[in-house]
Amino acid sequence: MSIRILKAGQGILIDTGHTRYALDKVSGNVAADYNLITHAHIDHLPYNPRGRVYASKETLHLARLRGYRYRRVVEEVKDVEDIDSGHILGSKAFLIEGKILYTGDFNIWNRLFLKGFKPPKTEILIIEATYGAPDFIFGEFNKLLDKLLSTISRYILEGRNIVLEAFPLGKLQLISEVLKNVKNVYLHNEVYKYNRAYKELGYIKEEKRVFKPGYVDTPFILLSPIRRLGTEFMERYNPVSIYLSGWAVRMRRLGIPISDHVDFNGLIKTIEEIEPKKIYVAYGYSLKFSKILSDMGYNAEPI
Numbered sequence: 001m002s003i004r005i006l007k008a009g010q011g012i013l014i015d016t017g018h019t020r021y022a023l024d025k026v027s028g029n030v031a032a033d034y035n036l037i038t039h040a041h042i043d044h045l046p047y048n049p050r051g052r053v054y055a056s057k058e059t060l061h062l063a064r065l066r067g068y069r070y071r072r073v074v075e076e077v078k079d080v081e082d083i084d085s086g087h088i089l090g091s092k093a094f095l096i097e098g099k100i101l102y103t104g105d106f107n108i109w110n111r112l113f114l115k116g117f118k119p120p121k122t123e124i125l126i127i128e129a130t131y132g133a134p135d136f137i138f139g140e141f142n143k144l145l146d147k148l149l150s151t152i153s154r155y156i157l158e159g160r161n162i163v164l165e166a167f168p169l170g171k172l173q174l175i176s177e178v179l180k181n182v183k184n185v186y187l188h189n190e191v192y193k194y195n196r197a198y199k200e201l202g203y204i205k206e207e208k209r210v211f212k213p214g215y216v217d218t219p220f221i222l223l224s225p226i227r228r229l230g231t232e233f234m235e236r237y238n239p240v241s242i243y244l245s246g247w248a249v250r251m252r253r254l255g256i257p258i259s260d261h262v263d264f265n266g267l268i269k270t271i272e273e274i275e276p277k278k279i280y281v282a283y284g285y286s287l288k289f290s291k292i293l294s295d296m297g298y299n300a301e302p303i
């Protein structure tokens with residue numbers, strides 16, 4: 001029987017003929033034997049999944065913090081191998097029945113305690129394309145980190161307060177660990193919640209303090225979710241905000257494209273390593289990226 005790979009809600013359904021695998025955010029309306037969850041970002045966590053749930057212990061821990069408590073969790077799934085995907089703590093890619101690789105979100109660089117994605121060669125590839133357009137080129141993680149540290153030093157020397165803005169779960173935990181010996185680093189509540197989880201799971205040694213206006217030493221560095229600080233804060237502290245995201249390459253504001261995702265060049269390099277016969281492109285620029293792949297001679301389609 002042929003393998004069917006379909007979009008299902010915000011996730012993907014694979015039917016291999018004898019087993020149905022729901023990948024990431026597939027709702028309980030869709031019948032599946034297993035729900036494989038790659039990581040704990042909201043757009044990948046299913047509500048009330050129908051099948052048995054398989055995810056790393058870190059993903060399950062972070063998901064619980066976000067209010068997702070899964071029953072029927074299994075320790076392993078026959079014929080499914082998980083592979084570190086380097087995106088956030090606990091993130092995994094899945095190799096299903098030895099021939100279908102689902103990357104989930106991934107990053108190719110080793111970043112502190114996160115190992116970069118090292119994919120096996122596979123026949124069928126389902127790959128993310130969050131940054132699947134050619135202008136999303138970020139370069140090496142270490143060089144971006146150097147740039148961040150030199151930018152921070154410059155503003156600290158000028159006596160400026162600094163806000164580093166990004167999604168609360170992901171790179172901010174890495175950056176807080178990088179800044180562990182720097183004075184006056186504070187966390188927004190929402191970021192603190194995930195830092196504490198990383199600490200409980202044994203990946204971060206030191207906890208930073210939560211930011212409380214009026215109770216901070218200046219100049220400070222605040223790690224915050226994007227655009228979460230009000231006018232009063234801005235007027236009181238007049239900070240320099242540095243935006244940390246792959247989208248920084250397209251924005252006019254001060255930013256550095258430190259991303260938890262692979263960039264365009266990394267996507268191509270990863271596909272060259274995998275040598276797939278068939279590619280399904282999911283998330284982000286799925287249409288554009290599958291067209292680029294088709295033009296390069298790959299058998300690719302969006303999902």
Ligand SMILES: [Zn+2]
Nearest residue numbers: 039041087105
């Ligand atoms: Zn993600």
